[in-house]
Amino acid sequence: MTQRQSEILQESIKLIADKGIQGLTMKNLANAIGVTEPAIYRHFENKQKILLGILSLFENNKEIFSKFLQDETSNPLEQLKLLVKMRFKYFAKNRAIASVIFSEELFRNDPLLSEKVFEIMKENQKIFVQIIKAGQKLSVIKKDVTADQLTLIIIGAIRLIVTKWRLSGCSFNLEKEGAYFWKSIEILIKI
Amino acid sequence: MTQRQSEILQESIKLIADKGIQGLTMKNLANAIGVTEPAIYRHFENKQKILLGILSLFENNKEIFSKFLQDETSNPLEQLKLLVKMRFKYFAKNRAIASVIFSEELFRNDPLLSEKVFEIMKENQKIFVQIIKAGQKLSVIKKDVTADQLTLIIIGAIRLIVTKWRLSGCSFNLEKEGAYFWKSIEILIKI
DNA sequence: TGTAAGTTAGTTAATAATCACTAACTTAAT
DNA sequence: ATTAAGTTAGTGATTATTAACTAACTTACA
Incomplete structure (x- = not known):
C-alpha cells in the first residue's frame, strides 16, 4: 500500500462521510486529491478496488x-x-x-x-x-x-x-x- | 390515484424487490409496464414522486x-x-x-x-x-x-x-x- | 344530432448530464 | 534510458427528462 493509495482511500472515506456513498465519484475523488481522474487509475485498477480497499x-x-x-x-x-x-x-x-x-x-x-x-x-x-x-x-x-x-x-x-x-x-x-x-x-x- | 398510477407503483415495487433500488430506472419501469418511458411522465411528475408514492x-x-x-x-x-x-x-x-x-x-x-x-x-x-x-x-x-x-x-x-x-x-x-x-x-x- | 374544442395517454426522437474508464502523450526522477 | 505518475482529450454507456406530435375519447354547444 503506497502513500498515494492510502491517500486515495482516506479521501474516498471523507467524500462518503460528507456526501454519502453517491458522493464517491471518480471526478469528486480526483478533485479532492488534486489530480485528474486517470491519475487515480494508476493506483487502483477500478472503483470497485477502492471500495474493497475501504x-x-x-x-x-x-x-x-x-x-x-x-x-x-x-x-x-x-x-x-x-x-x-x-x-x-x-x-x-x-x-x-x-x-x-x-x-x-x-x-x-x-x-x-x-x-x-x-x-x-x-x-x-x-x-x-x-x-x-x-x-x-x-x-x-x-x-x-x-x-x-x-x-x-x-x-x-x-x-x-x-x-x-x-x-x-x-x-x-x-x-x-x-x-x-x-x-x-x-x-x-x-x- | 388512477389505475395506471397504482400500476406504476406496484411495478416499481416489484422491480426494487427483484433488482434492488438501483434496478428502478425509468427504462426498466417502462419495459415492465409495457409502455415507453415518456408515458410514465403522464402519470408521475418525476421519479422522486414515484418513490414518494411508494x-x-x-x-x-x-x-x-x-x-x-x-x-x-x-x-x-x-x-x-x-x-x-x-x-x-x-x-x-x-x-x-x-x-x-x-x-x-x-x-x-x-x-x-x-x-x-x-x-x-x-x-x-x-x-x-x-x-x-x-x-x-x-x-x-x-x-x-x-x-x-x-x-x-x-x-x-x-x-x-x-x-x-x-x-x-x-x-x-x-x-x-x-x-x-x-x-x-x-x-x-x-x- | 353533428361538430368544434379539449383532454388523456401514448409515441418517436432528442437532450443534457453524469458515469466509469482508456489511449496516447508528457514529465520528472532514478 | 527506463519507469512511475501525471496530463489531455476522449469514449461509450446510462441516466432522468423534455419536445413535438398523434390517435382516441369526451364534453359543450348550435
Missing part, C-alpha cells in the same frame, strides 16, 4: 477486537461492555465506514463487494457470540436467551443508533448514546 | 397498527407481540418496502425523500413507545429500562433480521424467525 481497512480493525478476547482474566460482561464501547468509538471516528458497511443495498449488484460486507458482518458477529457464550458459561449473562439472539439484539441496536446518528447529521454524541445503550442492555442481560 | 403506501399502513392500539382490553405485552408479528408479516409480504425504507443512504441527497423516511421511522417508533409505556404502567414490562431504549432495541433487531433476510435472498422464513425473536425479547423485558 472495506479492508475495516476488516483489519477486527484484529484489535480479538486482542482483548484472548485476555481471559477479565469478566465477559466487562469484555462485552468494552466491545460495545469500542464499536461506538470506532464509528464516531469513522463515519464513512458506517455509510459503507450499512449500505448493503448498494452492493447488491456487485457480488464481490456484497460478499465482503457479508463476511465482515459475520466475523463481527462471531466475536459477540463468543463473549456472550463465555458469559453464559460463567453465569454472568442470562442463559434463557441464546447467545445468537442476544448478539442479534445488540448488533441491531448498535446499527440503528449509528444510522440515526448519521441521518441526524451527527447531531448528538454517539459515544454517550452508546454508553447509555450499554446500561440498558446490561440490565436486561446480566444475571 | 413511501406513502407504507405510511397508510400505520392506520392498521393504530387500530388495535385503541383496543385497551388486551394486555400491552400481547399488543406488543401482535405489533412485532405484524411488522414481520408485512415485510415478508412486501420485500420491496423494506428495500426502500431501509436504504436511507440512497436518499441522503434528496431532502424530501429522506425527511419522509425519517418521519415514517418516527411515527413507527411512537406506536412502540406508547405500548411499552402502557405495559410499564401496568407492571407487565420492566421499568428499569426506559420505553425509548426498549423500542430502540426491538426496532433495531427487527431491522437487522429483515436486512439479513433480504441479503440472504429471502432464504429463510422471516415470520418464523420473527416469532423466535419475540420469544427472546419477551423473556428479556417482561416482569
Whole structure:
C-alpha cells in the first residue's frame, strides 16, 4: 500500500462521510486529491478496488477486537461492555465506514463487494457470540436467551443508533448514546 | 390515484424487490409496464414522486397498527407481540418496502425523500413507545429500562433480521424467525 | 344530432448530464 | 534510458427528462 493509495482511500472515506456513498465519484475523488481522474487509475485498477480497499481497512480493525478476547482474566460482561464501547468509538471516528458497511443495498449488484460486507458482518458477529457464550458459561449473562439472539439484539441496536446518528447529521454524541445503550442492555442481560 | 398510477407503483415495487433500488430506472419501469418511458411522465411528475408514492403506501399502513392500539382490553405485552408479528408479516409480504425504507443512504441527497423516511421511522417508533409505556404502567414490562431504549432495541433487531433476510435472498422464513425473536425479547423485558 | 374544442395517454426522437474508464502523450526522477 | 505518475482529450454507456406530435375519447354547444 503506497502513500498515494492510502491517500486515495482516506479521501474516498471523507467524500462518503460528507456526501454519502453517491458522493464517491471518480471526478469528486480526483478533485479532492488534486489530480485528474486517470491519475487515480494508476493506483487502483477500478472503483470497485477502492471500495474493497475501504472495506479492508475495516476488516483489519477486527484484529484489535480479538486482542482483548484472548485476555481471559477479565469478566465477559466487562469484555462485552468494552466491545460495545469500542464499536461506538470506532464509528464516531469513522463515519464513512458506517455509510459503507450499512449500505448493503448498494452492493447488491456487485457480488464481490456484497460478499465482503457479508463476511465482515459475520466475523463481527462471531466475536459477540463468543463473549456472550463465555458469559453464559460463567453465569454472568442470562442463559434463557441464546447467545445468537442476544448478539442479534445488540448488533441491531448498535446499527440503528449509528444510522440515526448519521441521518441526524451527527447531531448528538454517539459515544454517550452508546454508553447509555450499554446500561440498558446490561440490565436486561446480566444475571 | 388512477389505475395506471397504482400500476406504476406496484411495478416499481416489484422491480426494487427483484433488482434492488438501483434496478428502478425509468427504462426498466417502462419495459415492465409495457409502455415507453415518456408515458410514465403522464402519470408521475418525476421519479422522486414515484418513490414518494411508494413511501406513502407504507405510511397508510400505520392506520392498521393504530387500530388495535385503541383496543385497551388486551394486555400491552400481547399488543406488543401482535405489533412485532405484524411488522414481520408485512415485510415478508412486501420485500420491496423494506428495500426502500431501509436504504436511507440512497436518499441522503434528496431532502424530501429522506425527511419522509425519517418521519415514517418516527411515527413507527411512537406506536412502540406508547405500548411499552402502557405495559410499564401496568407492571407487565420492566421499568428499569426506559420505553425509548426498549423500542430502540426491538426496532433495531427487527431491522437487522429483515436486512439479513433480504441479503440472504429471502432464504429463510422471516415470520418464523420473527416469532423466535419475540420469544427472546419477551423473556428479556417482561416482569 | 353533428361538430368544434379539449383532454388523456401514448409515441418517436432528442437532450443534457453524469458515469466509469482508456489511449496516447508528457514529465520528472532514478 | 527506463519507469512511475501525471496530463489531455476522449469514449461509450446510462441516466432522468423534455419536445413535438398523434390517435382516441369526451364534453359543450348550435
